[in-house]
Amino acid sequence: MSIVIRYSDDRGNGLADVQGSDGRLNVSARSDARVYYNSRDEHLVFAVPFLVTLMDTDENFVAWRNASDDKELVIASIAVTTFEQLDVEWHVGTGTPASGTTIVPVNMNQGSKRSAPTDGVESVMMGTTTTPLTGLTSDGVVADLRVQVTAPSTIFNFQDTIRLGQNDTFFGQLGTASTPGFVRGAIYGYYE
Numbered sequence: 001m002s003i004v005i006r007y008s009d010d011r012g013n014g015l016a017d018v019q020g021s022d023g024r025l026n027v028s029a030r031s032d033a034r035v036y037y038n039s040r041d042e043h044l045v046f047a048v049p050f051l052v053t054l055m056d057t058d059e060n061f062v063a064w065r066n067a068s069d070d071k072e073l074v075i076a077s078i079a080v081t082t083f084e085q086l087d088v089e090w091h092v093g094t095g096t097p098a099s100g101t102t103i104v105p106v107n108m109n110q111g112s113k114r115s116a117p118t119d120g121v122e123s124v125m126m127g128t129t130t131t132p133l134t135g136l137t138s139d140g141v142v143a144d145l146r147v148q149v150t151a152p153s154t155i156f157n158f159q160d161t162i163r164l165g166q167n168d169t170f171f172g173q174l175g176t177a178s179t180p181g182f183v184r185g186a187i188y189g190y191y192e
Contacts, residue, residue: 034160035076035190043112044071044191046105050126051184056174059132063097063171064105064124064187066164068117071191075162075170078145078188079155084181086147089173092162095136097169100125108188117191136171146177 039045050062066073080086103124105116116124127133142162147154164170170187 034074034192035188039109039190042191043107043109043114044116045108046116046189047108048103048105048124048187048189049184050103050186051182052126053129053182056132057176057178058173059127060097060134060136060171060173061127061132061183062103062125062185062187063100063133063136063169064189065096065122065169066117066166066191067119067121067123068166068191069119071117073164073168073170073189073191074160075158075164075187075189076160077155077157078185079153080145080147080183080185081153082147082181082183083149084183085149085177086145086183087175087177088145088147089141089175090143090145090156091136091138091171091173092140092142092164093136093138093169093171094167095169096121096123096167097125097133097171098122098135099131100127100133133171136169138171138173144175146175 035045048064052061064073078090080088102122103126105124107114125133143156143158145154145156162170
């Protein structure tokens with residue numbers, strides 16, 4: 001004797017029957033990353049692209065501050081391409097980035113018109129050729145990324161573990177093993 005289960009599907013097609021041939025209910029489910037749902041449902045997933053000339057060591061070159069009043073900023077991953085040896089410490093901390101060039105985060109849901117939260121103060125910046133970012137205070141290093149000269153693009157995946165509260169900042173600082181040159185990349189994150 002088989003079991004018949006009646007359910008309502010999520011596409012508005014009314015009730016449907018599920019019947020397992022072996023008398024059991026066999027189900028499956030699709031699992032997607034949280035970033036997918038935030039992009040699809042909330043339209044708050046962004047990329048912060050940057051292209052900077054490497055400066056001296058211990059200088060901050062890119063920063064993303066959470067300017068939202070009611071949401072956390074989750075850093076999902078970073079992609080980096082460089083033409084020289086790169087040594088970067090990624091920090092979490094506080095402060096408003098200053099003395100740089102403003103970056104406008106790109107909404108990853110191209111059908112959306114939503115912008116990254118802002119509070120009227122610069123929240124996403126990159127350093128310029130001669131001036132590093134100022135105004136940032138580190139609470140600690142969360143990752144250390146080393147890219148060799150001949151390495152292809154490097155992706156550092158944080159598995160959605162870095163969560164920034166209001167006015168918290170995520171930023172990159174050059175380490176001692178960096179060689180002057182260009183570095184390009186993007187920080188990927190979402191508000192939740």
